Amino acid sequence: MTAARIIMNEIKGYHRFIKLMMVLVGMGALSAMIRFIFGLGVTTNLNDTYPWGLWISFDVVTAVPLAAGAFTIGVVAHVCHIKKLEPLVRPAIVTGFLGYSLVCIGLLLDLGQPQRGINVLRYWNVHSPMFEVSMCVMAYTTVLTLEFLHPVSEKFGWHIPLRLLRTLEIPFAILAAMISTLHQSTLGTFFLIAVDKLHNLWYNPLLPLQFWLSAIFTGLSIVIFEASLVHKYMGQPDESELLATLTRIIPWVMGVYIVVKLYALLFLRHGPLFDRPVLTALFATEMIVGVFMPFSLYLGKRIKTDKRLQLRAASMVIFGLVLNRFNVSMFGMEQANQQIYVPSLLESLVTIGIIAAHILFFVLIAKYFPIFEHHPEATDYTIPDRFRKVGRPGEGHGSPSEA
Amino acid sequence: MSAGTVNYAQTRSFLIDTTKCTGCRGCQVACKQWNQLKAEKTTFFSGEGYQNPPQMSEYTFTRVKFKDYEKHGQNEFAFYKEMCMHCNEPACASVCPVGAFHKTPEGPVVYDSKKCIGCRFCMVACPFGVPKYEWSKAFPLVKKCTGCYSRVKAGLEPACATACPTAITYGSRDEMLKEASRRIAAKPERYYKTIYGKEEAGGTGVLYLTQQPLDELGFKKITKRPLPSYTWQALRLVPGIFLTVGGTLSAISWFQHRKDRIRKEEEGMQEKDK
Numbered sequence: 001m002t003a004a005r006i007i008m009n010e011i012k013g014y015h016r017f018i019k020l021m022m023v024l025v026g027m028g029a030l031s032a033m034i035r036f037i038f039g040l041g042v043t044t045n046l047n048d049t050y051p052w053g054l055w056i057s058f059d060v061v062t063a064v065p066l067a068a069g070a071f072t073i074g075v076v077a078h079v080c081h082i083k084k085l086e087p088l089v090r091p092a093i094v095t096g097f098l099g100y101s102l103v104c105i106g107l108l109l110d111l112g113q114p115q116r117g118i119n120v121l122r123y124w125n126v127h128s129p130m131f132e133v134s135m136c137v138m139a140y141t142t143v144l145t146l147e148f149l150h151p152v153s154e155k156f157g158w159h160i161p162l163r164l165l166r167t168l169e170i171p172f173a174i175l176a177a178m179i180s181t182l183h184q185s186t187l188g189t190f191f192l193i194a195v196d197k198l199h200n201l202w203y204n205p206l207l208p209l210q211f212w213l214s215a216i217f218t219g220l221s222i223v224i225f226e227a228s229l230v231h232k233y234m235g236q237p238d239e240s241e242l243l244a245t246l247t248r249i250i251p252w253v254m255g256v257y258i259v260v261k262l263y264a265l266l267f268l269r270h271g272p273l274f275d276r277p278v279l280t281a282l283f284a285t286e287m288i289v290g291v292f293m294p295f296s297l298y299l300g301k302r303i304k305t306d307k308r309l310q311l312r313a314a315s316m317v318i319f320g321l322v323l324n325r326f327n328v329s330m331f332g333m334e335q336a337n338q339q340i341y342v343p344s345l346l347e348s349l350v351t352i353g354i355i356a357a358h359i360l361f362f363v364l365i366a367k368y369f370p371i372f373e374h375h376p377e378a379t380d381y382t383i384p385d386r387f388r389k390v391g392r393p394g395e396g397h398g399s400p401s402e403a
Numbered sequence: 404m405s406a407g408t409v410n411y412a413q414t415r416s417f418l419i420d421t422t423k424c425t426g427c428r429g430c431q432v433a434c435k436q437w438n439q440l441k442a443e444k445t446t447f448f449s450g451e452g453y454q455n456p457p458q459m460s461e462y463t464f465t466r467v468k469f470k471d472y473e474k475h476g477q478n479e480f481a482f483y484k485e486m487c488m489h490c491n492e493p494a495c496a497s498v499c500p501v502g503a504f505h506k507t508p509e510g511p512v513v514y515d516s517k518k519c520i521g522c523r524f525c526m527v528a529c530p531f532g533v534p535k536y537e538w539s540k541a542f543p544l545v546k547k548c549t550g551c552y553s554r555v556k557a558g559l560e561p562a563c564a565t566a567c568p569t570a571i572t573y574g575s576r577d578e579m580l581k582e583a584s585r586r587i588a589a590k591p592e593r594y595y596k597t598i599y600g601k602e603e604a605g606g607t608g609v610l611y612l613t614q615q616p617l618d619e620l621g622f623k624k625i626t627k628r629p630l631p632s633y634t635w636q637a638l639r640l641v642p643g644i645f646l647t648v649g650g651t652l653s654a655i656s657w658f659q660h661r662k663d664r665i666r667k668e669e670e671g672m673q674e675k676d677k
Contacts, residue, residue, distance in 0.1 A: 041539050
């Protein structure tokens with residue numbers, strides 16, 4: 001009883017926003033249970049014409065690139081060794097870890113036979129993009145969990161795992177980038193099979209490359225977005241100077257993305273581009289609001305110092321990515337003269353619950369674990385020598401006795 | 404994908420001559436009986452035409468589509484049987500993460516319900532919209548025409564082909580193609596000069612002959628290239644990209660950390676000198 005009371009007291013102290021998130025997560029969990037009792041057909045608006053709906057479009061196809069901050073910032077900070085960006089790494093890894101865990105949950109909800117998910121490891125079909133993505137997502141969720149163990153072991157003072165994780169920092173950053181490159185691009189490969197279904201505005205053989213590039217610049221934008229919000233609402237220090245470094249990297253990737261996209265549109269398409277006005281409008285919105293406008297903002301000088309401009313550009317990029325993934329996986333797949341798919345209430349509640357869970361867990365983890373107050377120089381990484389086997393410093397051979 | 408072992412010319416195939424179809428729907432009934440599928444409650448005129456049920460579903464693996472058109476000022480009907488096309492290189496088999504679908508050497512594309520995890524990628528991938536889902540169930544599976552694989556293995560013809568009085572011919576794929584060309588050559592005024600399924604999606608195990616232009620009848624225009632090749636052209640690069648990214652990043656990392664290492668070594672030297 002006392003444990004429950006402590007938890008209740010703790011929760012009472014939370015901000016109203018956090019309580020709202022908890023309610024939304026609860027509603028999402030409830031809706032998810034209803035799906036398992038009554039079935040996909042009853043609780044969702046999916047049907048034989050639209051076998052994939054909101055859960056695939058948002059919880060999987062969109063959430064994966066939105067969690068790309070972890071691997072992109074890992075490469076920039078650890079591999080390229082820009083040390084001053086270190087404070088941005090941990091929040092990004094927590095976001096990635098939460099993002100991927102929730103992708104797994106979203107995927108399990110959407111599978112018809114979630115209890116057989118393990119079959120992916122038993123029966124391999126290397127020709128399937130879905131096989132590749134599930135393997136990568138499993139592997140990468142493991143890597144992210146290990147990376148997330150870093151602040152956890154710091155909090156509880158587990159020295160040996162901590163030392164191990166520290167030495168693995170760079171290999172993990174590289175591994176993360178290797179795995180992410182594969183599955184971020186393969187999410188685009190998914191839709192290459194829909195050659196007569198996905199509209200020409202999005203269908204082209206370079207779709208995987210576009211998915212990968214947009215995941216990179218969105219991943220970095222997510223880091224900016226998150227750091228700005230955390231500064232604004234959680235009283236964390238202003239990082240806009242560090243973010244300025246990212247704003248110098250992003251336009252390069254966006255530039256390549258624009259070139260690839262235009263090249264694919266002009267030379268690799270299979271049919272007419274502007275025959276469906278609604279899709280044309282969606283495409284224009286995606287490109288103008290989500291790519292060209294933030295691109296010009298990132299190129300400007302003011303963004304190096306202006307926090308508000310940084311947040312605005314990052315938000316636009318994120319909006320553009322969400323719209324792009326929905327365009328590819330949902331809107332662009334709808335055929336002319338077909339009934340239009342609209343997610344049901346329960347489907348939407350589950351997705352809202354997943355988004356709320358992400359925010360909620362992020363805030364809670366930041367509250368209880370050293371995510372922002374990360375000072376590697378101040379942490380003691382020596383192995384505690386309880387059994388006196390290592391020998392006192394100064395007594396062992398080899399080291400000069402100065403003590 | 405057991406593409407290497409299947410000789411498509413010898414796979415069992417359907418030749419459906421829609422000019423001979425009387426619209427009796429014997430095939431529909433035979434299919435329901437052999438596969439023990441439930442009847443569906445439907446209302447008349449609920450679909451795009453007179454056909455019933457309005458679409459293929461978890462309970463209906465095949466059905467006859469009705470299409471009315473005008474010829475010499477007269478109202479006419481055209482019928483054609485809709486079913487799994489049993490592609491030579493099936494998209495469903497290529498995208499299934501657990502390999503629940505496979506093209507049998509005999510011809511039919513079959514589904515192993517014990518492997519399926521229910522991701523429904525097959526439904527997204529199939530250009531003909533064939534695999535259907537048990538939307539009514541809490542833990543649903545995919546349902547589709549099996550090409551009556553159990554019958555074919557026993558040397559019988561599929562239930563629908565057996566029941567059909569006029570329109571379905573069943574045999575090896577190149578015999579069926581030859582027969583189709585022969586019919587077109589013998590009565591050029593009767594047939595539209597295309598065999599649907601000959602090249603569609605890289606060739607299918609169901610071939611159609613029609614009198615009307617295919618698009619007017621509602622046949623989808625489909626790429627001639629086998630669909631698995633579209634994703635494979637990207638997927639085959641995966642191991643190379645994986646290693647390239649790893650190698651490049653390792654090299655960058657080594658290079659970027661070099662300055663630090665050199666500085667540390669120099670500091671160590673200075674310490675020793677003291």
